[in-house]
Amino acid sequence: MNATSVTLLAERCVGCTTCIKRCPTEAIRVRDGRAHIIKERCIDCGMCIRVCKHKAKVAVTRKLDEILESPYKLKVALPPPSLYSQFEGNRNVNRILTALRKIGFDEVVDVAMGAEIITAATKQFIEENPRSEIEGPWISSACPAIVRLIQNRFPSLIDNIIPLISPMETAARIAREHFMEQGYKDEEIGIFFITPCPAKVAEVWNPRMVEKSAVTDAVSMHEVFYKIRPFIKNIPEEEIQVLQLCSAEGIRWANIGGESEGLGLKDVLAVDGIDNVIEVLDQIENGVIQRVEFVEANACTGGCLGGPLAVENPFSAKTRMKKVLRRNENPRCNEAIMGKSVPVEAEKEIEDLDNLQLSSNMQDALRIMKERDALVEKLPKIDCGACGAPSCFAFAQDVVCGEVDVDNCIFLLKNRMHEKEEE
Amino acid sequence: MIFKYQVDAAAPELAGRASTEFKSVLKQLGVNAKIIRKISIAMYEGEINMVIHANGGEITCTVDEKQIEVVMADSGPGIPDLDLAMTAGWSTASQEARELGFGAGMGMPNMKRFSDEMDVKTKVGVGTTLTLRFNL
Numbered sequence: 001m002n003a004t005s006v007t008l009l010a011e012r013c014v015g016c017t018t019c020i021k022r023c024p025t026e027a028i029r030v031r032d033g034r035a036h037i038i039k040e041r042c043i044d045c046g047m048c049i050r051v052c053k054h055k056a057k058v059a060v061t062r063k064l065d066e067i068l069e070s071p072y073k074l075k076v077a078l079p080p081p082s083l084y085s086q087f088e089g090n091r092n093v094n095r096i097l098t099a100l101r102k103i104g105f106d107e108v109v110d111v112a113m114g115a116e117i118i119t120a121a122t123k124q125f126i127e128e129n130p131r132s133e134i135e136g137p138w139i140s141s142a143c144p145a146i147v148r149l150i151q152n153r154f155p156s157l158i159d160n161i162i163p164l165i166s167p168m169e170t171a172a173r174i175a176r177e178h179f180m181e182q183g184y185k186d187e188e189i190g191i192f193f194i195t196p197c198p199a200k201v202a203e204v205w206n207p208r209m210v211e212k213s214a215v216t217d218a219v220s221m222h223e224v225f226y227k228i229r230p231f232i233k234n235i236p237e238e239e240i241q242v243l244q245l246c247s248a249e250g251i252r253w254a255n256i257g258g259e260s261e262g263l264g265l266k267d268v269l270a271v272d273g274i275d276n277v278i279e280v281l282d283q284i285e286n287g288v289i290q291r292v293e294f295v296e297a298n299a300c301t302g303g304c305l306g307g308p309l310a311v312e313n314p315f316s317a318k319t320r321m322k323k324v325l326r327r328n329e330n331p332r333c334n335e336a337i338m339g340k341s342v343p344v345e346a347e348k349e350i351e352d353l354d355n356l357q358l359s360s361n362m363q364d365a366l367r368i369m370k371e372r373d374a375l376v377e378k379l380p381k382i383d384c385g386a387c388g389a390p391s392c393f394a395f396a397q398d399v400v401c402g403e404v405d406v407d408n409c410i411f412l413l414k415n416r417m418h419e420k421e422e423e
Numbered sequence: 424m425i426f427k428y429q430v431d432a433a434a435p436e437l438a439g440r441a442s443t444e445f446k447s448v449l450k451q452l453g454v455n456a457k458i459i460r461k462i463s464i465a466m467y468e469g470e471i472n473m474v475i476h477a478n479g480g481e482i483t484c485t486v487d488e489k490q491i492e493v494v495m496a497d498s499g500p501g502i503p504d505l506d507l508a509m510t511a512g513w514s515t516a517s518q519e520a521r522e523l524g525f526g527a528g529m530g531m532p533n534m535k536r537f538s539d540e541m542d543v544k545t546k547v548g549v550g551t552t553l554t555l556r557f558n559l
Contacts, residue, residue, distance in 0.1 A: 134464070134537070156456035156463075286442055287464030287533070357453035362488050365452045366424045 003206050004042045005059045005198035006049065008035050012056035017385030019048040019057060024274045025152055025355075029398070030388035041355055043148035044199040045274050045299045046308030059198035059309055062217040064227060068104040072190030076175050077105040078168065078215065081112040082196045082254040082304040084324050085317040086225055087232055091327040093251070097243035099231035100194075100224075107179065108243045109337065111193075112250030114171030118142070119249065119262040121164050121344045126265065126293060131160075133290040137269070138162050140259060145199035145299035146277060147208055147350065154281045155352040160295075163346035165209055167253060168193055168200060172214035173342040193218040196307025197300065209346040225311045242332045248325040255321055256303035260296040270296040272303055358401075372400045380411045424486050430470055430497075432479035441482050442467040445493075452486065454559065462491060462557050465537040468530040469495040469553055475517070476500070477551060491557045498550035505543060509535065 015033040020026075027041035028048060035048075035056065048057040067075060077100045084093050097108045126138055139160045141147055150157050172191045179189050195201055195218040204215045252258030256272035269292045271280045277297045283289045300306040305321060306314030358365040372393075379392035387408040389395035398404045407413050426448060428441035442463055449459045466482070473480045477499025485492045502508045508531050535541045540556040 153450075155450075156460040158456070282443055282446075283439075285446060285460060285463050286439060286467040288439070288467065352456065354453065356447070356450040358451045360453065362452055366486070369448070369451060370424065 003202065004037070004039050004044050005061065005201035005205070006037065006042055006044050006046060007058055007060045008037055009056050009058055010034055012054045014054055014056075015388075016053075017388075017390075018051050018053065020385055020388065020390045021383075022047050022051045023390065024278060025149065026390050026394055028390075029404075030385075031404070040353070041152060043145050043152060043299075044197070044202045045145040045149070046198050047274060049198070049308045059195075059201060059220065061195060061198075061201050061220040061223070061309075062192065064103075064219050064223050067190070067192050067217070067219055070190055072216070073188035074106050074179055074184050074190065075104070076107045076109055076179070076189060076191045077101075078109055078111055078171055078175065078191055078193040080168065080194065080196060080254065080304060081110075081115065081251040082307060082310060082317075083194055083221060083224075084251060085254060085305045085321040086221070086310060086312050087229065088320070090232055091320075091324045092240065093244045093324065093328060093331065094240050094242055095232055095235060096228070098235055098239065098241045099228040101241065101243070102231045102235065103224075103227050105192075107175070109171050109175040109178075109191075110243065110245035110250075111167050111171040112253065113245035113338065114167035114169070114174070114250070115253040115259070116246050116250035116262075117170050117341075118164055118167050118344060119253075119259070122162060122294075123263050123265075125162060125164060126263070131293070134287070136160055136284045136287070136290055137292040137295045139284075139295045139297060141209060141346070142166055142253070142259060142296075143199065143298045143304075144203040144208065145197070145274070146297045148199070148202075148353075149274070149277065149299070150281065151208075151351060151353040152355045153278070154285060155354065156285055157281060158350050158352060160284070161350055163209070165344050165346060166203070167250070168203075169207075169210060169214060170342060170344055174337065174340045176214050177340060177342060178337050190216045192216055194221050194224050195219065196221045196304050196310045198308065199299065208350055209348065211347050221307070221309045222311055242334050244328075244331050244333045245338055246333065247331055248328045251328055252321075252325055254303055254305045255318060256298050257296065258303065260294055263294060265293045267292045268294045268296065270298075272298045272306070273301045274299045358397075368397075368400050372396045375399060375406070378412065379409060384410075386410050426484040426486070428482040428484075430473045430479045430482060430495075432474045432477070435474050438471055438474045439467055441470050445482075445484050448484075448486075449491075454491070458491075458557055458559065461537040462493065462555075465534045465555055465557075466493050466495075468533050469493070469555070472530050473497050473499070480550075489559055491559065493555045493557075494552065495555075496550065496552040501547040501549055501551055502543070502545040503547050505545060 013034040020028045201218040257270040260268035302314030305317040358368045375396040383391040477497035480497030483494045538555040542554040545551040
C-alpha cells in the first residue's frame, strides 16, 4: 500500500512553484513541468494541499461509498472530536453520531474516548518517567505529521516522543474488542476513521508505533461532512441515539492546547502550525526549552479541527468548539462500550529516517557539502524556484547529488550564453 | 572541514543562528543524533554568552571523522575568576539580559558537562577563547 496519502493529480498540475516553496520538508520538486513528491521526505502534513491553487494535490482516502458497500459484516465509524466542530448551530454530539448511523454505518465509536484514555496514560507515564533538563521535555505522539517531522528533521528528539499509541488507535482497539465480545469475528469488523488530515491516513496504512493498525482504513472528513449534513438538520429529537462515549475532557483534544489541559502539569507548551512547531523543536534541540514537562505539537493551525480535510476554517471551528465543550461537560453516554481497557504502549521504536544525511560516509558527505557550497556561491541566491527546487541551496544539493543538471538554473544558463556571445 | 560563524552582539535576535546552522551541517554529515544534541546545547550556550557578555565574536567549527572541535573566540572583557564562572547558578548577566531569559548561570557548567573536553583561555580586557571538543 502507499506509504503516503498526499498525492499529485498530474493532469491538474501546471508546474508552478507554490508547493515547492511551502513544503516544510522540501519534499517537492518541479521536473518536466510538473510537481514530483519525494515520498521519503513527505510527512503528509497537507501543506501542499492547502496552498495549491489548482487543486493538484489531494489526500488519497478510502471513498465513503466503497466503505458502505464493502463486505464487512459490521462497519464501524470512528469519528474524531474535530468532526464535532464542523456543523453550524449544532452542539449535540449524539446528533452527529446518529447521522453517521443514518448514512449506513452499523456502529459508531467516539474517538474522544480514546483521547480521554491517552490523557490518563500520559499523565501516569510522565509521573513515572520524569525528564532531566538535558533530555528536554516529553513530546506528544498524537500528531503523526509531527512524529514524521521529527523522524525526518529532528532525529535527536525521537527519544522525547511519548511511547503511547494515538487516541484513534486506542478507540479502534476498544471497538474491535467490544464487537468481538459480541460475537463478530475480527475479519468481519471494518473500522473506518473519519480523518481531518492525510497524516492520519498514512498512519493507518503504515503505522509508526504499532505493528498493525486496528483501523481498517480512513475516509475523508470532507466527504463524510457533506453526506451527513442533511441528516443532522433533519433528525427528529426522539430519534437521536445515545452513542457518545466521552465528555469535554476528550473532545477538547480537537483544539490545540486541549490535550495538555487535561494533564494537570505545571509546565506545558502547546504549539500549532508546522512552521511554529519547527521553531520549537529547534529550540528544544538547542536546550532552550528545558523546564517544560510536556510539548503538545500539532502540524495544523488550531489543532486537528484545522486539518486540511476539515470543511470549516479553523477559527470558526474553534469558536464553535467552545460551545460544544460547554454543552458536553456531563453528556449522556453509551456506557456499554466505556470502561474497557486495552494496551496503549507503543509496540515498536520510532525509526530515525536519516533523510538529511548526504552520504553514509562522512568524507563523502563533506565532499558533497563543499561542492554544494561552492555552487551556491555561483547561484543568484534569490530562490526563484524556476529550476524546480525550493531554493538555490536545495538546487545546488540536487545538482551535486546528480539528480538534476546545472543548466536548469536560468541565471547560470543566461551567463553562459553571454560568455559564448562574447567569444 | 572548517565552518566559520560570526556572532553579532548588535543583533541579539539572531543569537542561536550559528548553533542552528551548524546543527544542520552535522545532520547532513550523519553525526549521531545524541552527539548533535550535546553539541547544539553547548554551542548555543557559548553563542549566547558571546552575545550577552562579550560583544560577539567568531565561532570556528572543525569537523573530522574522529572529533568535532568548536572554538568560540571573542575580544570581550574576559573572565576575572574562572572557577566562579564555572559554578552552577553564578552569573554576571545584566538585568536586561536576564529579562530576555538569559543569565541563569548554567552556561559554563553546561558547556563543560556536554563536551568531552573543554579548554578556556581568558585574559581580562583582552578576551576569551573557549574550545569545546566532542568525540565521535
